[in-house]
Amino acid sequence: MMSLLDYFRSSKTNTASLAKERLQILVAHERSSRNQPSYLPKLQQELLEVIRKYVNVGEDAITVNFEQDGNQETLELNIVLPEER
């Protein structure tokens, strides 16, 4: 009787799992941006300027990613070149 009541109540109001899901996404996002060096946006902008001297690429053609795994730091640079016709 009590457990049946619990079942109906919990199916209506299980907000805890929603909270957990939201937090997991948010915390992962905030942690990755927390560890990034502060020079990253400027680096991205300057790299874009240099590449544009040679290749005509769009504003969003470059992504710069910084990852930290233990003592190892990886700077990942990804440039998408336009398709040649």
Next chain:
Amino acid sequence: MARIIVVTSGKGGVGKTTTSAAISMGLAKRGHRTVVIDFDVGLRNLDLIMGCERRVVYDLVNVIHNEATLSQALIRDKRCDQLYILPASQTRDKDALTTEGVGRILEELSKDFKFIVCDSPAGIERGATLAMYFADDAFVVTNPEVSSVRDSDRMLGILSSKSRRAENGQEPIKEYLLLSRYSPDRVKLGEMLSVEDVQEILSLHLLGVIPESKSVLNASNSGTPVILDEQSDAGQAYIDIVARYLGENKPHRFIEEEKKGLFSKLFGGK
């Protein structure tokens, strides 16, 4: 050498001062000479929770500015002679704290005390960052609630990057989770994050769960650290936490819903 503990949370109102008062009293009652320092300059409250508000003469900022000596500012607890309180200033602005000044005071206290408990203010301003800067251990007080968990994670980031240990490349600060205001029955109903949920999100070592309890308000009303209310669930939770921190193996309690007897079912528990 003393062990420096910071009690932190980021968010306000989660139980930092309650925890600071309880664990410092607990450590002192276990025979360890302990001092608890209020870092909330401008909004001091530890004195009130400890019940020594009428005995404050000098404070932390007076000592930093050499207007008083440490022994003049320290208040000896009337219930436990191993415990001292160093109150925060009520009048000055938070910029009155300096890294050098705080460092000097902690070094001096380290000679006399076994444990130094730093009660951090809420937020991430100077008082809060200075309370953590010199720490060896961090007690992260968290409520099972989204904004508190997020702020705790933020504090973990600051602990790992902006502390003396981090800057000197020493072993990092040991971080512990204290989950407070926990209601097992609400967790069961899916209305509250569980202790496993919070641990999973923060990946922290759990030092203890403090249940939502009426005894906490009763304790603060009377200026008695709740750990002295040994009959209460919150008091017992803090006694366990102190024991675990000192290396004893105590199984976790207050995580499961209390099994109510017929009496409390009929007449309402607690």
